[in-house]
Amino acid sequence: MKNIKKNKHKMPEQPPKQRIKNFNEVPLGYDKKTAIAEAKRCLQCKNKPCIKGCPVEIDIPGFIKQIAQGNFGKAAEIIKNKNNIPAISGRVCPYENQCEGRCTLKKIGEPVAIGRLERFIADYEHKKGKKTPKKAAPTGKKIAVVGSGPAGLTCAGDLAKMGHQVTIFEALHAPGGVLMYGIPEFRLPKKIVETEVEYIKKLGVEIKYDIIVGQTITVEELQQQYDAVFIGTGAGLPRWLNIPGENLDGVYSANEFLTRVNMMKAYKFPEYDTPIKIGETVATFGAGNVAMDCARTALRLGAKKSYIIYRRTEKEMPARQEEIQHALEEGIIFKLLMTPKRFIGDEKGRLKQVECIKMKLGEPDSSGRRKPIPIPNSEEKINIDTAIIAIGQNPNPLIPKTMKKLKTGEKGNIITDENGKTSIPGLYAGGDIATGAATVILAMGAGKKAAKAIDKYVKTKK
Amino acid sequence: MYQIVEKKTISENTKMMKIKAPLIAKKAKPGQFIILRIDEKGERIPLTIADQDKKKGTITIIFLEIGRTTKKLGSLNTGDTIKNVAGPLGIPSDIKKYGNVICIGGGVGIAPLYPIIKALKEKNNYIISILGAKNKKLLILEKEIKKISDELHITTDDGSKGHHGFVSDILQQILNKKQKKIDLVMAIGPVIMMKVISNITKKHGIKTLVSLNPIMIDGTGMCGGCRVIINGKTKFACVDGPEFDGHQVDYDNLILRNQRFIQQEKEACKHHNITTTT
Ligand SMILES: Cc1cc2nc3c(=O)[nH]c(=O)nc-3n(C[C@H](O)[C@H](O)[C@H](O)COP(=O)(O)OP(=O)(O)OC[C@H]3O[C@@H](n4cnc5c(N)ncnc54)[C@H](O)[C@@H]3O)c2cc1C
Numbered sequence: 001m002k003n004i005k006k007n008k009h010k011m012p013e014q015p016p017k018q019r020i021k022n023f024n025e026v027p028l029g030y031d032k033k034t035a036i037a038e039a040k041r042c043l044q045c046k047n048k049p050c051i052k053g054c055p056v057e058i059d060i061p062g063f064i065k066q067i068a069q070g071n072f073g074k075a076a077e078i079i080k081n082k083n084n085i086p087a088i089s090g091r092v093c094p095y096e097n098q099c100e101g102r103c104t105l106k107k108i109g110e111p112v113a114i115g116r117l118e119r120f121i122a123d124y125e126h127k128k129g130k131k132t133p134k135k136a137a138p139t140g141k142k143i144a145v146v147g148s149g150p151a152g153l154t155c156a157g158d159l160a161k162m163g164h165q166v167t168i169f170e171a172l173h174a175p176g177g178v179l180m181y182g183i184p185e186f187r188l189p190k191k192i193v194e195t196e197v198e199y200i201k202k203l204g205v206e207i208k209y210d211i212i213v214g215q216t217i218t219v220e221e222l223q224q225q226y227d228a229v230f231i232g233t234g235a236g237l238p239r240w241l242n243i244p245g246e247n248l249d250g251v252y253s254a255n256e257f258l259t260r261v262n263m264m265k266a267y268k269f270p271e272y273d274t275p276i277k278i279g280e281t282v283a284t285f286g287a288g289n290v291a292m293d294c295a296r297t298a299l300r301l302g303a304k305k306s307y308i309i310y311r312r313t314e315k316e317m318p319a320r321q322e323e324i325q326h327a328l329e330e331g332i333i334f335k336l337l338m339t340p341k342r343f344i345g346d347e348k349g350r351l352k353q354v355e356c357i358k359m360k361l362g363e364p365d366s367s368g369r370r371k372p373i374p375i376p377n378s379e380e381k382i383n384i385d386t387a388i389i390a391i392g393q394n395p396n397p398l399i400p401k402t403m404k405k406l407k408t409g410e411k412g413n414i415i416t417d418e419n420g421k422t423s424i425p426g427l428y429a430g431g432d433i434a435t436g437a438a439t440v441i442l443a444m445g446a447g448k449k450a451a452k453a454i455d456k457y458v459k460t461k462k
Numbered sequence: 463m464y465q466i467v468e469k470k471t472i473s474e475n476t477k478m479m480k481i482k483a484p485l486i487a488k489k490a491k492p493g494q495f496i497i498l499r500i501d502e503k504g505e506r507i508p509l510t511i512a513d514q515d516k517k518k519g520t521i522t523i524i525f526l527e528i529g530r531t532t533k534k535l536g537s538l539n540t541g542d543t544i545k546n547v548a549g550p551l552g553i554p555s556d557i558k559k560y561g562n563v564i565c566i567g568g569g570v571g572i573a574p575l576y577p578i579i580k581a582l583k584e585k586n587n588y589i590i591s592i593l594g595a596k597n598k599k600l601l602i603l604e605k606e607i608k609k610i611s612d613e614l615h616i617t618t619d620d621g622s623k624g625h626h627g628f629v630s631d632i633l634q635q636i637l638n639k640k641q642k643k644i645d646l647v648m649a650i651g652p653v654i655m656m657k658v659i660s661n662i663t664k665k666h667g668i669k670t671l672v673s674l675n676p677i678m679i680d681g682t683g684m685c686g687g688c689r690v691i692i693n694g695k696t697k698f699a700c701v702d703g704p705e706f707d708g709h710q711v712d713y714d715n716l717i718l719r720n721q722r723f724i725q726q727e728k729e730a731c732k733h734h735n736i737t738t739t740t
Pocket residue numbers: 092093094146147148149150151152169170171172175176177178179182183184211212213214232233234235236258289290293320396398399430431432433437438439440441443682
């Protein structure tokens with residue numbers, strides 16, 4: 001291979017000491033010069049292995065080539081062909097395991113920074129003001145989309161482009177699903193989510209808030225009023241540790257903690273009315289993206305110490321590499337090979353301590369990861385004021401519960417074929433509600449596939 | 463935006479509002495509630511749907527002004543709008559013919575009790591209502607409930623009206639007399655009231671339903687903030703409730719969890735120059 005820089009071009013970031021005092025975005029994005037230089041690292045491989053790693057199959061070498069030549073508008077067009085919300089995926093996609101994970105350059109060093117380039121193009125477009133794309137002629141078909149997370153937004157956007165009249169029904173008062181209530185401002189500025197939602201609205205999609213489908217209106221009623229229905233209600237049901245003391249004052253689910261801070265803006269309390277309370281020492285249980293978000297948010301709310309407590313080692317952590325790195329830089333303390341046994345409160349029922357037991361790794365389990373085994377008599381008590389349980393979410397049961405005929409899996413996920421078709425004709429589903437908690441880009445991919453299938457269904461009834 | 467079409471002060475610190483929300487009015491059943499957010503900076507608070515008018519597309523809420531949000535709400539007037547109203551939430555009350563039912567309401571808990579009594583009466587239950595308040599001025603819906611009850615008892619903490627004492631005293635008397643077989647006790651009010659009543663009815667082996675009021679945010683089962691312990695198991699009041707078997711509730715945990723933000727609530731009131739009554 002010719003003389004190529006082995007490493008990605010660095011992206012400037014807010015320094016750790018400064019950023020733990022604010023909620024502003026941490027990585028600051030490439031400038032034009034760096035973006036072009038990074039794009040020039042791409043080998044334009046004939047077999048395009050990177051594309052196979054992208055769940056929505058963006059023509060990666062294609063858009064990178066345009067960047068290298070300074071044609072940012074062209075690059076944006078190529079991305080937009082497959083991905084409606086690149087400003088979001090370019091920030092939160094686990095690209096290290098996806099597109100970048102397959103990049104040929106990994107053989108000699110770091111892959112092309114595909115995620116950072118995607119983000120650069122999306123931000124460039126945002127600054128210029130986005131053009132509304134061409135829409136197909138109206139088809140006269142009406143489609144209802146339930147939930148405005150990445151799955152619902154993508155499905156709605158694509159269907160609108162195909163000329164259908166789309167209405168989104170959202171339970172909360174804000175759009176975006178996890179993008180709005182879960183992922184913190186410092187990782188995904190809410191302004192970006194709002195801009196992406198504006199874009200979907202410009203396509204003619206109407207969003208109705210405060211509508212809990214299954215309660216305010218049923219899916220059957222939607223099916224009577226619309227030609228097809230897509231369900232993208234996500235995996236909002238928090239999982240618990242099921243250990244004593246989990247209902248003490250001071251123990252939050254990750255969802256409650258993040259919703260208070262992100263969607264309700266508790267970090268601006270008392271200007272905003274929703275409160276949050278964290279104390280000096282916070283422990284987050286789990287080691288996925290959600291856990292990193294909670295631990296880092298706690299620091300920004302003023303916690304003196306913020307722990308991540310996880311029963312395996314850093315190698316097994318499901319969080320994105322970049323998030324773990326950011327957390328370490330900010331001073332999050334990782335207590336590994338440790339699992340909580342019970343929470344201990346004071347006489348008033350306020351959380352004071354957590355008792356943990358040490359673990360060692362045994363044989364690999366069904367997921368291929370080495371199974372943690374408790375070490376007898378290794379209990380240890382840690383003083384904490386706040387505990388955040390971030391060990392995962394299950395699919396939202398509200399809709400499946402109200403629809404007896406709808407086929408669901410063991411974890412309450414809606415069962416669909418590869419195009420999002422459920423067991424009920426005209427009813428489609430996708431994203432976390434179908435797969436269980438997964439990723440933004442997979443949810444978008446599912447929304448896209450379902451849009452195609454719905455288009456076909458409303459035109460041919462097949 | 464949801465418009466307030468009528469507003470009334472029904473007792474000291476207690477306001478009634480009718481809000482235009484046709485979709486909710488169409489679906490609401492006794493025992494269900496809404497979550498509202500007054501404006502962009504507001505918090506989401508749950509309030510019971512006390513009544514609804516399907517034709518006019520309005521729902522009625524009755525609320526006690528105790529903190530930042532309920533006071534802000536109480537300061538709004540007819541014609542003003544509320545940014546978000548979502549519902550109906552929760553599982554409706556199980557309305558059927560039980561036989562003889564004692565309905566107990568304490569304080570503003572009388573408001574959510576009212577539609578349940580109405581529905582139970584329509585199913586031909588014999589209704590004994592016991593309403594309690596701190597004092598005469600805070601007693602709400604007396605006239606309305608009298609009309610639909612077979613027997614009505616009033617208690618006040620200060621003796622300014624009816625029996626001087628607690629609703630539980632009257633319940634105890636009725637049960638001691640053993641004149642009627644009681645098939646169900648329905649109690650809504652302060653947590654401590656529901657706890658005391660459940661303790662009494664447990665001894666007599668009478669089925670008891672209570673409506674719990676934990677702190678909520680989304681109301682869709684997503685945050686787990688509203689969790690309560692029922693029979694040793696964690697349940698979410700917004701989707702699994704708000705009504706539960708009174709004999710299985712861990713009331714002490716609920717009292718504790720409802721005080722989670724007391725310090726912050728005071729701070730909010732101070733920040734906005736609101737005087738607190740609690
Ligand atoms: C804190 C956190 C951090 C994450 N970080 C990352 C990351 O870095 N990278 C990544 O790729 N993924 C990440 N994920 C996962 C990712 O966010 C999800 O996989 C993705 O959002 C799923 O999209 P969705 O559209 O299926 O559902 P959601 O985003 O969950 O949206 C569902 C929407 O449906 C609404 N809804 C639910 N029920 C109803 C109903 N009955 N009626 C009407 N509306 C309803 C909800 O209010 C919500 O708005 C993270 C998740 C969390 C919680």
